[in-house]
Amino acid sequence: MATAANLPPAVAEESALGSEKAAAGTVKRNGREGRTKLSAPLTGVLWLIVAIYALPLLWFILSSFKPGSELFSYPLSMIPREWTFQGFVDAWERVDFAQYFLNTATVALVTTVLTVFFSACTGYALAKYNNPGTRLFFVCILATTMLPTEVILNPTFSVIRDLGLYNSLAGIIVPSVLTATGVFMFRQFFLTVPDDLLHSARIDGASELAIFFRIMLPLSRPILFTLAIFSFQWRWNDYIWPLIVLNDPKWYTLQVALRSIVGAENIDWPVLLGASVISILPLVLVFAVFQKYVLNADVSAGLKD
Amino acid sequence: MTPGAPPTGAVRSKSQQKRHNRYVIAPLVLIGVNVVLFLVFFVWPGALGLIYSFTDYRGVGRLNFIGLENFQKLFADSTFYAALSRTFIYTVFSVPLVYVSSLGIAALLVSKATRGRTAAKVIIFLPWLISPIVVGVIWKWMFGQDFGFVNFVISTLGGGAVPWSSNGNLALTVVIFASAWGGTAFNMLLFIAALKNIPEALLEAAELDGANAWQRFRHVTLPGIAPTSFMVILLSTIHAMKEFAMIQALTNGGPGTENTLIVQYIYKTGFEQSKVGYASAASMVLMVVLLAIALIQLRFNKKKG
Numbered sequence: 001m002a003t004a005a006n007l008p009p010a011v012a013e014e015s016a017l018g019s020e021k022a023a024a025g026t027v028k029r030n031g032r033e034g035r036t037k038l039s040a041p042l043t044g045v046l047w048l049i050v051a052i053y054a055l056p057l058l059w060f061i062l063s064s065f066k067p068g069s070e071l072f073s074y075p076l077s078m079i080p081r082e083w084t085f086q087g088f089v090d091a092w093e094r095v096d097f098a099q100y101f102l103n104t105a106t107v108a109l110v111t112t113v114l115t116v117f118f119s120a121c122t123g124y125a126l127a128k129y130n131n132p133g134t135r136l137f138f139v140c141i142l143a144t145t146m147l148p149t150e151v152i153l154n155p156t157f158s159v160i161r162d163l164g165l166y167n168s169l170a171g172i173i174v175p176s177v178l179t180a181t182g183v184f185m186f187r188q189f190f191l192t193v194p195d196d197l198l199h200s201a202r203i204d205g206a207s208e209l210a211i212f213f214r215i216m217l218p219l220s221r222p223i224l225f226t227l228a229i230f231s232f233q234w235r236w237n238d239y240i241w242p243l244i245v246l247n248d249p250k251w252y253t254l255q256v257a258l259r260s261i262v263g264a265e266n267i268d269w270p271v272l273l274g275a276s277v278i279s280i281l282p283l284v285l286v287f288a289v290f291q292k293y294v295l296n297a298d299v300s301a302g303l304k305d
Numbered sequence: 306m307t308p309g310a311p312p313t314g315a316v317r318s319k320s321q322q323k324r325h326n327r328y329v330i331a332p333l334v335l336i337g338v339n340v341v342l343f344l345v346f347f348v349w350p351g352a353l354g355l356i357y358s359f360t361d362y363r364g365v366g367r368l369n370f371i372g373l374e375n376f377q378k379l380f381a382d383s384t385f386y387a388a389l390s391r392t393f394i395y396t397v398f399s400v401p402l403v404y405v406s407s408l409g410i411a412a413l414l415v416s417k418a419t420r421g422r423t424a425a426k427v428i429i430f431l432p433w434l435i436s437p438i439v440v441g442v443i444w445k446w447m448f449g450q451d452f453g454f455v456n457f458v459i460s461t462l463g464g465g466a467v468p469w470s471s472n473g474n475l476a477l478t479v480v481i482f483a484s485a486w487g488g489t490a491f492n493m494l495l496f497i498a499a500l501k502n503i504p505e506a507l508l509e510a511a512e513l514d515g516a517n518a519w520q521r522f523r524h525v526t527l528p529g530i531a532p533t534s535f536m537v538i539l540l541s542t543i544h545a546m547k548e549f550a551m552i553q554a555l556t557n558g559g560p561g562t563e564n565t566l567i568v569q570y571i572y573k574t575g576f577e578q579s580k581v582g583y584a585s586a587a588s589m590v591l592m593v594v595l596l597a598i599a600l601i602q603l604r605f606n607k608k609k610g
Binding site for chain 1: 334340343346347354410419420427432435436454540557568
């Protein structure tokens with residue numbers, strides 16, 4: 001045991017008194033030998049949780065490779081007895097999936113570019129110009145997080161209709177550009193950029209907008225990437241706006257299309273499984289490439305205030 | 306801040322005037338687009354919703370004001386109460402579950418005593434990539450009454466098939482699990498960032514004073530992450546109150562209409578039965594509820610802080 005020997009007297013006394021947990025905790029922090037000792041049960045717990053989280057997804061993905069006849073035949077087996085891509089092929093061909101895929105990609109890409117750009121502009125203005133106007137708008141943006149679109153479905157529909165955006169992809173793109181999270185992420189970032197940088201650029205005679213575009217925007221690259229991935233995920237997975245705005249199936253996005261498959265009286269499971277897995281793929285690819293911008297990002301920055 | 310920057314040249318008044326203009330106009334240009342979007346897609350529908358709630362508008366024709374009739378009918382409508390109370394039940398169970406699981410997993414992932422943390426983090430984060438609709442589909446597939454994996458395992462172990470979709474409470478339980486599964490990832494990131502910000506010295510000092518692992522967590526870690534806890538609880542509560550897409554795919558409010566949540570109720574009355582005025586009145590009630598939740602939690606947070 002590495003306990004009593006290398007500990008300050010006070011703690012040694014405590015652990016000697018039989019406070020086992022304290023001793024274990026101390027070992028965890030101080031001793032190298034102790035580390036392996038404690039890691040076993042905690043690691044076990046962690047990986048048990050991982051297994052619980054992975055299971056539904058794993059089962060789902062493996063099922064999508066099963067032929068329709070095997071999906072419901074007991075006993076179920078985790079690994080498909082016969083591997084097939086038929087579900088994916090059917091989903092792609094029968095449901096006009098290519099079109100939905102294209103619609104979704106268009107919406108997600110265009111909205112993301114606009115969201116990132118305008119969030120950067122707004123976040124910068126809120127961080128670096130402190131006047132009554134920007135302060136008021138900050139509160140307004142905060143309000144949008146408390147009162148989301150889901151709450152005002154019908155009036156939102158009327159607005160979309162009156163603006164002539166009904167049944168068009170623009171009707172999904174335009175309202176989604178403003179996001180509180182995006183604005184707050186940039187605001188938080190620009191608050192950390194020293195004002196000195198701004199002052200010296202002003203003394204050099206740069207105009208306000210030039211300072212933003214030439215100096216500040218390039219500085220914010222990490223946030224830019226993080227928000228881009230967030231926004232792409234939000235828009236790719238969005239259901240409520242496409243549901244309100246779209247009527248004509250030729251403009252459907254993936255989520256609306258999937259909902260129409262799962263909402264049917266008799267669910268066509270092979271097609272549904274294939275279609276769902278295909279719909280996840282682009283995000284998995286994006287995540288695989290850019291994961292450090294998500295997992296290492298201090299996401300709390302934007303949401304914290 | 307910036308507008309109060311010390312004037313540098315000898316010519317004060319003129320350059321100050323010029324600067325003042327720059328400081329007002331530049332931020333206006335920067336926030337302009339988002340201000341317009343805020344007015345058009347937030348203020349306008351909000352105001353329209355308030356107006357609709359006092360009319361018997363059905364989506365077409367002129368507005369016919371009927372005073373408080375919608376609200377009177379609403380407060381006597383048992384299906385409205387059913388939807389609202391079901392939403393509260395859902396929130397009361399789902400938010401603590403999301404909170405505990407994301408904090409617990411974050412603590413395990415920050416602890417130096419566990420192995421394979423990076424891989425575990427990536428796997429547990431995967432559900433974040435999946436849309437609410439597909440989350441619904443995945444859990445419907447897991448918990449299918451006659452074909453699901455869970456019932457298969459239960460029956461293999463000798464149990465009878467559990468009525469996951471025909472029993473209202475069990476169906477809601479599945480929805481709650483699905484929401485925790487989908488909601489853990491992002492909150493986990495928030496908690497990881499917060500936990501890493503707790504000064505190591507504080508924990509070590511507590512340890513020297515003889516605090517055991519639980520006492521350190523309770524009296525050092527928890528107060529240290531209080532702002533993040535507050536934010537996670539607030540955001541998850543609002544998220545749960547407006548849950549819609551995932552349920553549409555998972556149970557469609559079933560069995561029957563037993564688990565119809567409030568947003569789905571608004572959608573059904575407003576769009577499928579086109580009682581726009583009536584649905585808008587329900588929207589206004591939901592708005593007030595959300596606002597009240599936000600204010601109560603803000604107040605609670607202030608008192609504690």
